[in-house]
Structures are given as C-alpha cells and as structure tokens.
Amino acid sequence: MSRVVLMQGNQACAEAALAAGVRFFAGYPITPSTEVAEIFAARLPRLGGKFIQMEDEIAGMGAVCGASLAGVKALTATSGPGFSLKQELIGYAAMAEIPVVVVNVQRLGPSTGKPTAPAQGDVMQARWGTHGDRAAIALSPTSVRETYDVTVHAINFSEKFRLPVIILLDEIIGHMREKIALPDPSTLRIIERKKPAVPSGEYLAYKPDDDGVAPLAAFGDGYHYHVTGLVHDETGFPAGSASITADLITRLHTKVYNAKSEITLFDEYFMEDAETAVVAYGGTFRSAMAAVKEARAKGNKVGLIKLITIWPFADEVVARAAAKVGTMIVPELNYGQLVGEVHRAANGRAHIVSLPKVDGGVFTPQEILSVLDKEVG
Amino acid sequence: MEQSVEKLLRTKHLAHIWCPGCGNGTVLAATVRAIEHLGLDQDKTVIVSGIGCSSRASGYMNFDTLHTAHGRALTFATGIKLARPELTVIVLTGDGDATAIGGNHFIHAARRNIDLTTIVFNNGIYGMTGGQYSPLTPTGSYASTAPYGHIERPFDIAKLAIAAGATYVARGSAYHTKMLADVIIKGIEHTGFSVIDAVTQCPTSFGRKNKMGAPAAMLEWQRDNAVTVEAAAKLTPEQLAGKFIIGELHRSEAPEYVAEYDKVIARAQKGAKK
Helix, strand or coil, X not given: CCEEEEXXXXXXXXXXXXXXXXXXXXXXXXXXXXXXXXXXXXXXXXXXXXEEECCCHHHHHHHHHHHHHCCCCEEEEECHHHHHHHHHHHHHHHHHCCCEEEEEEEEECCCCCEEXXXXXXXXXXXXXXXXXXXXXEEECCCCHHHHHHHHHHHHHHHHHHCCEEEEEEEHHHHHCEEEEEECCHHHCCCCCCCCCCCCHHHCCCCCCCCCCCCCCCCCCCCCCCEEECCCECCCCCECCCHHHHHHXXXXXXXXXXXXXXXXXXXXXXXXXXXXXXXXECCCHHHHHHHHHHHHHHCCCCEEEEEECEEECCCHHHHHHHHCCCCXXXXXXXXXXXXXXXXXXXXXXXXXXXXXXXXXCCCCCHHHHHHHHHHHHC | CHHHHHHXXXXXXXXXXXXXXXXXXHHHHHHHHHHHHHCCCHXXXXXXXXXXXXXXXXXXXXCEEEECCCCCHHHHHHHHXXXXXXXXXXXXXXXXXXXXXXXXXXXHHHHHCCCCEEEEEECCEXXXXXXXECXXXXXXXXXXXXXXXCCCCCCCHHHHHXXXXXXXXEEEECCCHHHHHHHHHXXXXXXXXXXXXXXXXXXXXXXXXXXXXXXXXXXXXXXXXXXXXXXXXXCCHHHHCCCEEEEEEEECCCCCHHHHHHHHHHHHHHCCCC
C-alpha cells in the first residue's frame, strides 16, 4: 500500500534502499549526507540488517564491498571530501565487479569548501574519480520522490551489472522536504544478482554470460573463488597477457554501454516545437523548469531536457535535440562540467551555452530565464 | 595429514611468486596447518588479504579468497564478518600493509574486538616495491629509501595491537614454525580480534642491504634473537635489547563486536529505545 509522507531526499534514499533489500550500511559521518547513515543506524537492526560506522570513508567503502561479496546488498553514503577518499575502492569494486551503491550528497568544493552549500561539482569525479578506465553508472534525481525511484534503479543496476553505482544527490535534493506518495514496496521491480547455476568446481566468477556479466556467488556458499583488483582472467586469478587485459578492460565498458538504452533515464518537456532547450539535472532542474514555464508563458519556444542518468552520458538524447534546436543552455552548480559532454554529443549541431554558478547558492528561475531571454533574443 | 593440507591449497597456482629464501611460504604453511588442525569448514572460511608480497598468499589458499587493496583488508573483512557472522575470517597482511597505509583500520578493528584473526607477515620492509622502509624497519638499518640509515623508530605490532584493544596477541617467526602454527590456532580459536605478529625474512630486499647473509643465516638470526615469553620474564630490559619475544603475549576477554551487534538487533526489534 502506498503512503503519503513528508520527507527529505536523504530519507527517501534510505527508505528506497531498505525497500529494495539493502541490509548493510557502512559509512563515516559527513555533512550533508549524515541523515542517510542515521536512518540506517535506526532501521537496519529492526530488519535484522547491519549498520557500522567505520573509522574513515575508505573503510566504509571496503566494508560495503566485503558485505556485498558475502551476499548482502550494501550501500554507503558520503559527500564531496568523502567521495574523494572512496575513489580508491570504487575502482576496486569496478575491477572486482562488486555490486555496491555509493550515495554522494554533493556540497561545494574543492576541499572542505562550503559543507552546507549545494553544488554539482562532483559530476566528473563520478565518472573519472578513480584511476584507470571503466564505464561508470551515476544517477542524479531532481525531487524527493524521484530520489526514491532512482535509488531503486541504482541498486538494481549495481546488482544486474556487478559494479558500483553512484547516486549524485545534491544538497538541495538531499535536504529538501516534500510531500510524496511512497510506493508499496511490494510493487517495486527488484533485480537480484545472478547466482551461479553450476557446481562449485565449474564456477568461474569472471566468465561473462552473453550480457557481459558473470554470475556472482556469495562467500560462504562453497564456491572457493578468488577476487582481486589485479588484472585477472575468467577464473578471477591474476593473469597478465595483453589479450586478457584488453578483454577485461573492454568488458568493464561494454557491459554498461551495451545496455545503455536501459540505463539512460531522462525526460523531455516542451521539446516538440522547441527552438531553444535547457539541459538540466539534479536540483538545478527545478529552477530550470520554472524558468522554461515562464519563457513559454511569454510565447518563447523553449524546451527542457532532464538528465537523470548522468553516466553513461545520454549522447543520443542530446544529439537528437541538438539537431532540432538552435541553442542549448546548460545551467550547473559548478564551473561548467557536464556542458562539455553536451558539446561533445551536440557535435556542432547546436549553439551550446554554459551557465555556471559557483557561489554556493541555488539558481533562481530568473537567472536561467534571463539567459533564455537573451538567447531567444 | 599431508593430503588434507594439500586440499587446502590451490596447488595448480603453485609454485608461488616469492623469492628463494623468503619466509612468506613458511608463514603460509603454518597458517594452512593451523586451519587443518582446527578442521575448519573450507566452505565457511574466508581468507582476506591486502597488497604486498604477503598478501599474495590468499591466492594459494583453497577457500573463498579476497585480495583487496593496499591496507584495506581489515575493512573488507569487517564487512564480510558482520554480514555473515558464521564465517571464519582470516586476514593476511604485511607490516607495511597493516601498520602504515592500513594502520587506522588495524587499530579500529582491534578496538572493536571484532572476531577476525589477523596474521601480519612481518619482514620489516616493503618487499614488493623493492625494499623501502616500513613502520617495522629497525632504526639504523638500510633500505632503498633509507640509503644513509633509517632514522625512524619502529612500531611493536604486538604492543600496538594490545593498546588498541586486541584480545589475543601472539608472536611467532618463520624459524619457530611449529610455535607459529600453534599461536595461529589459538588466535583462530579465540573469539575476538586476534593478532599474530609473524616475524619472517626478506633476503632479497632487507637481507642483502643489511648484510644479513643467506636466507639460512636470516633464519638463524631469528633463532638467536627470539626469546620466549617465559624466558623473557627472567631477563632485564637491557638483556632484552635487540631481541624479540615470541609466544602468547596477551589474552583478555572483552565483548566481541558481532555478538554485541546481535544485542543491538534484539533491542531494536523489541522496540526498546537506545
């Protein structure tokens, strides 16, 4: 049964994770994500799950990787400085193909920055923060209700594709309270990781099925398999040939890119006849929506693209829009990060305008509207 | 017995990668003999290691094995143990892995007294990277990053573990291999955080630079400089200078983390506040 509640984004994230079967949380206190940990601390033991506050951010990431390998869905939450620290083991989870979810409630950086100020400055870090090459999945919701759905998607994607999935909340969405109808958990579509269907002697933890993803046994189930961050072959043991190396690193990309249409979550508003488009994500989408509605009220043909999936980037969505609008405006609470991807995807088919904001505040609709007015001219 | 030990090793992944004369194989053998002696369920035993020469040991052991990132083995092990308490979790690490980059995790695992057994392959050097000084490198010795002699004071892993709250702490050496297996057995049997400081030799990266002689001579150094707990009790600090004490160094009882968390679950499910 669905129920109507007043809650903040951080809470919706925790509620959704519990509904989707997360039973392990390890993390470290950091503003503005702390509510996520506090909710898990209270709720998990009631469900027989486990919460642990670790000694540092890296430890939180290591513990969720361990719990996931033991067969329990696991999540950690942090913010900018902690997200930087977690990059080491986000890379480990990518290489060892461990399903985990990392919530990053973004705040203004670099460094300690403004801990309670909203920002969208970790968009590129979510993609490239760990060393080396792999495809990333990062999702960024625009409302409290959407945070719930996005969290379920993130957990499902992590289980299905065996990788760390990043939820990019921002301080706006994380701390904003909205009245929402929580879905009945029994109506959720929950994906569980594939389990091996072969006896232990035949199990290969890194031999992919056709979808590029291998089944994952839980530690303690008798499969005696090996997990390493070293380059490894399909047995999971270190192996260094050029072809094994290339095959592995390639598969860490293709298993995601081959499913891109399923992973790419987005919405379009007023795009049918749009001559100018705003591309927005996270909390900024809300200001953009208000601005676009005002522009429409003035009779300007302005549309709006909402990107929920940040990585892999929605090239096709942006390219399609770029082919029909003259100008695309990209407001972001950073100095201009995702606009580079918009440029790349538009590939010269539209005039791209970056609208950065780095003062620690949120966009007013007027700030976006004034740029729209100028561009619509 | 030979055969049952063999079953616990991934023989097709042997020979190991360690240098001739390295003591890591001896520590691995003691670990496997301890597991065999205890009759641990192979399906319910997990081996977790960090990064470095020592931590490659996990790959040779026929269990669920996890070769993690540098210094982080205890964090993964904590997640495994807490998520699935019925598993016996053994952590293999080196002195640099455990007490430099992983030092924070080491002291906090000890403080929590979580039921893990940590075996520190202590050769006093970073071997994998070619002989840089570690937190266990003795003052005055030479390393590739201490070409004029090492000026830092080393940790005493056992004292560090005891001060941080570990409830079973022992030391063995590659020379005293039977005693090493014995203290590993006791460490695994102990409920709580157990630390075994396993003194081992690195002839390639430490021995050569410090003119310790051949591997056999390094083992003789262990023989000649180890003092049992019982013998040490009769010696003055001056007499113990430069020696290391082997045997069971500490044993205490304290609430174990996973068991305590089970009480949290019971309280939460009863609806009791805090």
